[in-house]
Amino acid sequence: MTRRLFLLERYDCSGDATAPELAPIPPMSDTRLVAAxxxxxxxxxxxxxxxxxxxxxxxxxxxxxWRVDRLNPAAWVHPPERTVSA
Numbered sequence: 547m548t549r550r551l552f553l554l555e556r557y558d559c560s561g562d563a564t565a566p567e568l569a570p571i572p573p574m575s576d577t578r579l580v581a582a583x584x585x586x587x588x589x590x591x592x593x594x595x596x597x598x599x600x601x602x603x604x605x606x607x608x609x610x611x612w613r614v615d616r617l618n619p620a621a622w623v624h625p626p627e628r629t630v631s632a
Contacts, residue, residue, distance in 0.1 A: 549576060549596040552603045555616040556591040558584075566591060569610045577606040581626075594620065 558566060568591070571579045577597035584591050593612075597603040600617055607614050 549578070549598060551580070551620045551622065552595050552597060552600060553616075553618050553620040554593040554595055554603070554607060554612070554614050555618075556593075556613050557615045558589050558591060568593070568612065571595065571606045571610045571612075577603055 556566075564586075566584060568579075568582055571577055577595060580594040580596055582591060582593040595603050595606070597606065600619070604614065604617055607617075
């Protein structure tokens with residue numbers, strides 16, 4: 547199954563500079579959290595999630611009790627470098 551990349555946004559108006567806790571995404575529907583960042587100055591958390599489709603990614607986020615304010619398809623401009631184990 548082909549996994550596509552999606553960007554989840556969660557807006558945080560708490561004014562807290564501490565990164566919020568994110569529960570792990572449960573292993574369902576072939577979804578995987580790739581990375582997440584907190585931008586306190588913009589009051590937003592951005593999470594890159596791979597999955598087969600937007601519905602599966604939204605369901606996985608809901609199962610992890612993530613509030614998702616916006617979900618969009620994304621594309622790598624510069625993918626992370628893969629490390630090779632010896």
